[in-house]
Amino acid sequence: MPYHSTPLDLAFHALSDPTRRAVVSRLAQGEVPVSALAEPFDMALPSFAQHLKVLEQCGLIVSEKRGRSRWCKLVPARFDEAADWMEAERRRWAERLDRLEVYLDKNEEDEAHDKPA
């Protein structure tokens, strides 16, 4: 999706794959080396490494090579951007429903007093 690819685009794209979400999920535990991360997945290592590359390129994780293994860890900032966007939308949606409810209640009241629109 390099047509546009803002950080948010990339983060959501990264999270649209179950393998990558599982990695993110696992990294809540802290740092994990690539081999340990890859172990649960029935996938060739190079394929799995691509997923890590996607996560790293969009800034959801960082990694560092120590000896012959590479350790990965989450970067909450990028994750938060996406989560914050979702919460903000959720709030906007909820506010609209609240206003709608107030409006409906008001009309009901008016009707009770014989003052329809």
Add this chain to the structure above:
Amino acid sequence: MPYHSTPLDLAFHALSDPTRRAVVSRLAQGEVPVSALAEPFDMALPSFAQHLKVLEQCGLIVSEKRGRSRWCKLVPARFDEAADWMEAERRRWAERLDRLEVYLDKNEEDEAHDKPA
């Protein structure tokens, strides 16, 4: 991404495009017909319609044809699944950091009392 495509995959994929996020964002206002939704975008209508199709197929929106225009509205449930997943991860992450902090504080205290690990 029909390799896997759970609802969560599809929702995140749908949200990875800025045009589609803008549509979701706009629909917080309520129902909007396709032409009005499409108006801000410099894109042929059929291209835009594809984006709506993606949103509808993953359950983020529903639409209904009235007369010759189609009205779209948000479906919060699917959106919430994605938002909930993100919040749950965020919480797990925060909890781990809390435990880490407690652990570090404890060690600091121990050191102060001359009892290192």
Add this chain to the structure above:
DNA sequence: AGAATGGTAAGGCATATGCCTTAGTAACGC
């Protein structure tokens, strides 16, 4: 009825994605 409006269908094109295999390279273990 005939034209305009609001989509929808169909198909085409360039690029991206997700997987694979094979072939390296760098660090450790003996």
Add this chain to the structure above:
DNA sequence: GCGTTACTAAGGCATATGCCTTACCATTCT
């Protein structure tokens, strides 16, 4: 040094994505 371990590079293949254009309906306006 030599084999093993842990990745990394390179390239290939099928399918998906995002855009386009050119038809083609329905519905509504005049």
